[in-house]
Amino acid sequence: GCNGVTTVGVPQLAAGDKLHHKFGVMDGETVITGSHNWSAAANKTNDETVLILENPVVAAHYEREFQRLYQTASLGVPKYIQERIQKEVAQCPGL
DSSP states (O other), X not given: OOOGGGGOXXXXXXXXXXXXXXXXXXXXXXXXXXXXXXXXXXXXXXXXOEEEEEOHHHHHXXXXXXXXXXXXXXXXXXXXXXHHHHHHHHHSTTO
């Protein structure tokens, strides 16, 4: 089934830490990583670096890092984002 945004999470980090990971692991073998922010600007206007690695050992390391972050993540859409969405919807009725 589809879990939608219920599986989206925000990792719990030490005060002052910033999560800047940008990677995806596919099929247990392929890793996509780099400076690319996975955004429209990154796709169309920014000068980004994307590295695609096909190596199960490397993919396993990235998968472990993902699992470490996911284990302590707060799942769902964070309250501050929900509030921002509500504010923007209120400012733009009919969208």
